[in-house]
Amino acid sequence: MKHILLLLAFLPAAIFAQQFVTREGNVHFLSETPIEDIEATSSEASVILDLETGRVAVQVPILSFHFEKALMEEHFNENYMESGTYPKAKFTGTLRDFGALPESGAVEVMVDGSFEVHGVSVDRPFNGTLERKGDEVMLICRFDVRTEDHEIPIPAVVRDNIAEVIAVDIKASLVAR
Amino acid sequence: MKCRYPQVLLLCCALYTAVAGVAQDDMMDFFDEVDEQARPVTAVFKSQRLINVHTCETPGKGEMNFVIAHRFGRISDGAYALWGLDNASMRMAFEYGLSDRVMLSVGRSTFEKTFEGGVKVRALEQMEGGRPFGLTFYSVTMANGLRWADPERENYFSSRLSFAHQAILTRKFDDKLSVLLVPSLIHRNLVDVPGRAHDVATLGGGFRYKISNRTTVNAEYHYLLPRPIQDEWHNSLSLGIDIETGGHVFQLHVTNSRGMFERSFLTETPDRWQDGELYFGFNLNRVFQVGDRR
Numbered sequence: 001m002k003h004i005l006l007l008l009a010f011l012p013a014a015i016f017a018q019q020f021v022t023r024e025g026n027v028h029f030l031s032e033t034p035i036e037d038i039e040a041t042s043s044e045a046s047v048i049l050d051l052e053t054g055r056v057a058v059q060v061p062i063l064s065f066h067f068e069k070a071l072m073e074e075h076f077n078e079n080y081m082e083s084g085t086y087p088k089a090k091f092t093g094t095l096r097d098f099g100a101l102p103e104s105g106a107v108e109v110m111v112d113g114s115f116e117v118h119g120v121s122v123d124r125p126f127n128g129t130l131e132r133k134g135d136e137v138m139l140i141c142r143f144d145v146r147t148e149d150h151e152i153p154i155p156a157v158v159r160d161n162i163a164e165v166i167a168v169d170i171k172a173s174l175v176a177r
Numbered sequence: 178m179k180c181r182y183p184q185v186l187l188l189c190c191a192l193y194t195a196v197a198g199v200a201q202d203d204m205m206d207f208f209d210e211v212d213e214q215a216r217p218v219t220a221v222f223k224s225q226r227l228i229n230v231h232t233c234e235t236p237g238k239g240e241m242n243f244v245i246a247h248r249f250g251r252i253s254d255g256a257y258a259l260w261g262l263d264n265a266s267m268r269m270a271f272e273y274g275l276s277d278r279v280m281l282s283v284g285r286s287t288f289e290k291t292f293e294g295g296v297k298v299r300a301l302e303q304m305e306g307g308r309p310f311g312l313t314f315y316s317v318t319m320a321n322g323l324r325w326a327d328p329e330r331e332n333y334f335s336s337r338l339s340f341a342h343q344a345i346l347t348r349k350f351d352d353k354l355s356v357l358l359v360p361s362l363i364h365r366n367l368v369d370v371p372g373r374a375h376d377v378a379t380l381g382g383g384f385r386y387k388i389s390n391r392t393t394v395n396a397e398y399h400y401l402l403p404r405p406i407q408d409e410w411h412n413s414l415s416l417g418i419d420i421e422t423g424g425h426v427f428q429l430h431v432t433n434s435r436g437m438f439e440r441s442f443l444t445e446t447p448d449r450w451q452d453g454e455l456y457f458g459f460n461l462n463r464v465f466q467v468g469d470r471r
Binding site: 019021044046048050053055057059061063064068069070071073074075077078079082084085092157158161177 | 203204205207208214216219220236237238240274277305351352390391421422423424464466470
């Protein structure tokens with residue numbers, strides 16, 4: 001009995017090890033216009049998901065986005081994202097009405113939270129799916145970002161080349177912390 | 178079950194609550210633990226050249242930068258020559274990014290019908306939270322393409338050649354201010370008067386300061402280290418602005434050096450600011466992606 005109770009005393013740590021993380025999440029975005037498509041990817045998104053509290057947080061270094069052309073990358077950092085001043089895109093949020101994650105199968109989830117890009121935070125919901133695959137939790141999320149919402153100015157001369165709404169994809173496989 | 182150890186149970190409950198509470202706060206410390214990947218400092222300058230002198234910038238892998246540059250006549254020529262605009266000296270060049278750190282370039286100036294072939298290597302890059310400066314090497318061979326002054330005598334092709342080697346030290350202090358220091362060594366195979374130095378060294382410095390995301394002000398100065406070259410050659414001082422518009426960078430400047438290749442502007446500048454012998458000019462840079470980046 002004494003041993004069982006001792007075990008119980010140490011159990012909390014095990015039970016609450018419900019945090020899943022990665023530092024190599026993939027983020028891709030696409031700006032689509034009739035003139036040109038501009039896309040970039042980063043594989044340096046840090047994601048933490050707490051299945052106990054339902055909280056989730058993501059951070060991506062802006063400089064980790066790579067483009068097809070070096071010049072695009074320079075303009076992205078220098079002229080639009082001002083990554084020297086605002087080095088990261090950040091998100092913190094909470095899963096809406098979230099129960100336990102089933103042992104198999106993808107579940108649709110809603111997350112409410114604050115999304116910060118270019119130093120401007122916007123509170124908004126996101127849709128995504130979570131799926132347990134063995135020891136990993138797969139996170140997939142697609143959403144749109146309005147450049148205007150984050151005060152990213154697009155000068156008139158390039159307005160036809162850069163979409164007002166950028167489509168973002170996140171894919172990350174998280175492992176227990 | 179009658180619990181004989183109520184105090185232990187209580188402890189368990191306390192621990193559960195505590196850990197749950199800690200877990201909440203614990204979460205964001207994950208990001209503190211993220212080791213920021215060491216990244217090179219980028220966009221130190223807007224262009225391959227500050228005004229005349231090369232910066233640490235090279236085209237990205239597979240990028241072709243096409244340069245059209247003009248230096249007009251003397252501003253002091255006045256209204257009759259439209260302050261020099263009637264009389265342009267031209268240079269064009271192609272600069273290709275063999276990798277993100279190696280550039281090959283070829284150029285041609287109308288001045289002395291000069292051809293150039295150059296190599297620039299970004300040897301050390303300034304790193305975020307790491308190495309505080311960058312070191313880039315640039316070497317160029319210049320060939321004078323004028324007809325021989327005296328075709329009757331025996332002329333050698335090597336007489337047409339001159340060489341410049343530069344170590345370009347750069348530092349981006351913040352988003353706005355970037356500075357460079359450039360010692361140069363210029364070798365001329367043929368000098369016009371016997372006994373004058375074939376090798377000339379200069380020490381140059383310059384900076385760019387961003388006044389908006391797309392506009393910078395620039396300055397560069399090259400000091401001729403004392404050597405027996407002609408007295409009439411002076412130090413080069415140039416002031417300018419860069420305006421970047423998407424795929425183009427326009428560089429507008431005023432300088433006392435009319436030549437646009439290293440031997441000319443570093444060691445053979447006949448004009449002086451204090452005499453008002455100034456030239457207006459521009460470099461126009463247009464980037465094309467011609468090769469694969471990966």
